[in-house]
Amino acid sequence: MAADPRPDLAPDPALSREEMEALQREIARAAAFEDDFAFDPGALSNPLAATANEEAAPIVAGVDQSFLLDEERAVSAVVAVRGGEVIERVHAVTPLEIPYVPGLLSFREGRPILDAVEALSVAPDLFLFDGSGRIHFRQAGIATHMGVVLGVPSVGVAKSLLCGHPAGETDGLDAGARVPIEANARVDAPDGTLLGYAVQTKQYDSPNRHVNPLYVSPGHRVGPETAADVALALSSGYKLPEPIRLADSYADEAKREHVD
Numbered sequence: 001m002a003a004d005p006r007p008d009l010a011p012d013p014a015l016s017r018e019e020m021e022a023l024q025r026e027i028a029r030a031a032a033f034e035d036d037f038a039f040d041p042g043a044l045s046n047p048l049a050a051t052a053n054e055e056a057a058p059i060v061a062g063v064d065q066s067f068l069l070d071e072e073r074a075v076s077a078v079v080a081v082r083g084g085e086v087i088e089r090v091h092a093v094t095p096l097e098i099p100y101v102p103g104l105l106s107f108r109e110g111r112p113i114l115d116a117v118e119a120l121s122v123a124p125d126l127f128l129f130d131g132s133g134r135i136h137f138r139q140a141g142i143a144t145h146m147g148v149v150l151g152v153p154s155v156g157v158a159k160s161l162l163c164g165h166p167a168g169e170t171d172g173l174d175a176g177a178r179v180p181i182e183a184n185a186r187v188d189a190p191d192g193t194l195l196g197y198a199v200q201t202k203q204y205d206s207p208n209r210h211v212n213p214l215y216v217s218p219g220h221r222v223g224p225e226t227a228a229d230v231a232l233a234l235s236s237g238y239k240l241p242e243p244i245r246l247a248d249s250y251a252d253e254a255k256r257e258h259v260d
Contacts, residue, residue, distance in 0.1 A: 003221060005151035006030060011110035013097040020107050024140035025188065030148050033134055036221040037153040039125045044233045057083035060234065061124035062243025063116075063146075065109055066251035068258060072096055074109060075258065076116035077251035080124055081243055091254040092116040103137045103162070106145035113146055126222075126230070127154040128243050132162050133219035133227070135181055135195045138188045147220025154219030155227045156196075157244055161215050163187050164195045170213055173200035178228045181215060197228040201235035211239055 009027055011020075035041075039058035059082045066075045074096050080088040094112035101108070113129075132141030133156030141162070147154030164187055167180040177200045183193035196217025203211050216231045218224050234241035240248065 003030075003032060003036070003148070003151045006148050009145075010114065010149050011107040011145060013107050013111070015107070017101070017104070020104050021138060024104075024106075024136075024138040024145070027145050027148050028134075028139035028188070031134075031140070031144050031219075032221045033139075033218045034221075034223045035226050037125065041226055041229060041233075044126075044230060058125035059087065059122055060243050061117075061120070061127045062130075062241070062245070062247035063113055063127060064130040064244055064247035064251050065112065066248075066255040067096075068093075068255060073258075074112040075251050075255045076109070076112040077247045077254055078113075078116045078120060079243060079246040079250050080120065080122050081246065086246065088120060088122050089250050090116055090119040091250065092119060093254075093258055105131055106140075106142040109142065110145055110149075113142075114149065117146075117150065125153065127152055127219070128230070128234070128241055129154060129156050129219065130158075130240075130244050130248065132156045132158045132215070133196065133217035134224070135162055135164055135215055135217040137163050137186060139195070141217070141219070143217070143219030151220075153221040155222055155230055156217045156219050157231055157241060158215040158217075159212075161198070166198055170198045172210055173198070173203065173213055175200055175203040176232060177213075178232075179213070181217070194224050196224050199228050199231045201232060201241070202237070202239045214239065 092115035129143035133143035143156030183189040198213040
């Protein structure tokens with residue numbers, strides 16, 4: 001059953017650290033770490049590869065941020081894609097109110113992201129965030145926080161492992177491989193809880209060059225297996241899933257506009 005948006009849980013950078021952590025625990029309780037969406041995940045493919053019926057393809061939004069040189073403003077970029085077409089790009093430039101603190105990223109970058117999402121004219125079926133979802137100390141990374149606030153299916157795609165531990169070796173994985181990431185003592189969840197996966201979206205065919213996996217986890221209304229499937233389905237030739245890669249590129253482009 002689709003979840004309603006929870007704007008009452010939006011990140012407030014004026015909160016104390018203890019209040020922020022308490023809000024994250026509330027976010028985790030409100031989150032659904034299982035599939036709850038109307039689209040067919042089998043219809044997802046590389047957004048730049050045209051499909052037979054683009055109108056029936058889900059709209060996927062990639063979200064990423066860049067920062068102006070003074071580090072006091074964020075450029076939040078959202079790129080919406082459907083089938084083989086980028087259908088919308090929006091961004092917002094927003095002051096940053098607090099410094100980066102590991103585990104509290106959504107309180108620094110959440111408001112800028114919400115400002116950018118508000119500028120969208122389309123309604124994405126799925127959001128991919130450059131950051132963690134359930135792989136988080138309190139099971140409420142930025143993908144979970146934004147997903148719950150917006151009431152939308154969301155997935156977190158992180159470049160490094162914030163917490164938890166892999167259930168197997170993650171070095172030198174073949175493209176397409178995935179390794180479960182399970183909760184440990186650093187996570188507010190029973191040991192062994194499946195938080196997400198280390199997902200190998202790309203690998204070099206060389207013994208001297210290796211690509212590290214991405215750490216993919218459900219944000220909201222998406223299960224861990226589907227989150228990993230989505231990351232693989234939307235990756236083609238690059239490490240990052242295409243919607244996030246496009247958002248990363250657009251964030252840098254928008255930043256140059258504001259610098260100039």
